[in-house]
Amino acid sequence: MNIKYIDLIHQSYYFPQEEFTLDGESLQFHGIPLLELVEQYGSPLKFTYLPKISDNINRANKWFEAAIKKNDYKGKYHYCYCTKSSHFEPVLNEALNNDIHIETSSAFDINIVQKLKKTGKIKDDTFVICNGFKRDQYITNIGRLINEGHQNCIPIIDNYEEIDLLSDEIKGDFKVGIRIASEEEPKFEFYTSRLGIGYKNIVPFYEDQIKNNDRVELKMLHFFINTGIRDNAYYWNELVKCLKVYVRLKKICPSLDSLNIGGGFPIKNSLAFEYDYEYMINEIVNQINITCQEAEVPVPHIFTEFGSFTVGESGGAIYEVLYQKQQNDREKWNMIDSSFITTLPDTWAISKRFIMLPINRWEDEYERVLLGGLTCDSDDYYNSEQNMNAIYLPKYRREKPLYIGFFNTGAYQESIGGYGGLQHCLIPHPKHILIDRDEKGNLVTTLFSEQQKAEDLLKILGYERD
Structure with a gap:
């Protein structure tokens, strides 16, 4: 027995x-x-x-490299680490031993970025993607980082006031992204994410606040799914809606050149865990490629924001x-x-x-x-x-x-x-x-x-x- x-x-x-x-x-x-x-x-x-942190970063980079080659994709891929997953200095040091970028979510994240810049871990060309609902201290810190010359700091606009708040704090021109307020899964207690701007309002917002603003350049559309990147009808449906917005926006905004598909990969939670990372990455790249080709617009550079996948x-x-x-x-x-x-x-x-x-x-x-x-x-x-x-x-x-x-x-x-x-x-x-x-x-x-x-x-x- x-x-x-x-x-x-x-x-x-x-x-x-x-x-x-x-x-x-x-x-x-x-x-x-x-x-x-x-x-x-x-x-x-x-x-x-x-060492597992670097291992997972390298795995993802290889998967995207293979998918870009397989689909003859003309854009580049950029791996971002979500600092909110673990802010600890040894973790950031290990992650930044690799060719990655950073995503922040609150004011004090910028203080960490500046510390890491002083040690040389974050370079001048490192992208710092600033997410989250931005109030005084966060706006001030973002402004300070950009004013000190970090041109690859891209605040992601979360609400209708942030362009004006950033304009008051930043001395010169600056780049921004716009976050899409995705619709949540049916099991959620609410229909639409509290973060970002609704699908139908993205283009009007651009035309009203950015198109004729000489100081602001739109570079990125940010798409985030709270439940992560999963092979189900909900995820693919939201991705298609996002790509339709990207195409519409790209046709009237030549400076838009990046798509951030935020929302992380699942990590192993059982000895029976199964997830086909390579298939999902290849299919995402393929869907973006096909949509842009049909619309006759250039494909975007792809950014991801992996937190749990990086350090979990x-x-x-x-x-x-x-x-x-x-x-x-x-x-x-x-x-x-x-x-x-x-x-x-x-x-x-x-x-x-x-x-x-x-x-x-x-x-x-x-x-x-x-x-x-x-x-x-x-x-x-x-x-x-x-x-x-x-x-x-x-x-x-x-x-x-x-x-x-x-x-x-x-x-x-x-x-x-x-x-x-x-x-x-x-x-x-x-x-x-x-x-x-x-x-x-x-x-x-x-x-x-x-x-x-x-x-x-x-x-x-x-x-x-x-």
């Missing part, structure tokens, strides 16, 4: 996989011996495997199962040494799934369990609702510690969870480890931040002052 955890995995999935392998009965992630990581740094801990698969979190509570005859709760609400807030807020696997004891018998966090909040759990299938783990044994890992958690979790600040029920933020490779390919680990201490939280709360 197959009763070992490893037997269950082999029955359910193709295993090992590119990033997941075993060393004996211990899990490795991209060749990282995770149990050794726990033995060195303790639990709970978070880690970022920096670089991250992970490791916990220890502290105790098991048998709450009734059917439910066993494995209690972890941290909180899902604070360290993986997307599991709580939007029922997001991550790959979850044990770090050790793969040769042990398995059991069905629920996972609970340390807070006294009834929503601090991770179970089959998020995981799609029931959760099975090696059987709890008090005398044999069990560690579990959540993988591909590198996007948004720190910023949404309030990194370095207060945590729900004052559960401390865990240690964070950076993992890289040296020139010979050897693993190099660095402690990025210690686990929060009581003093850190008391200071925030005003109980301790400098």
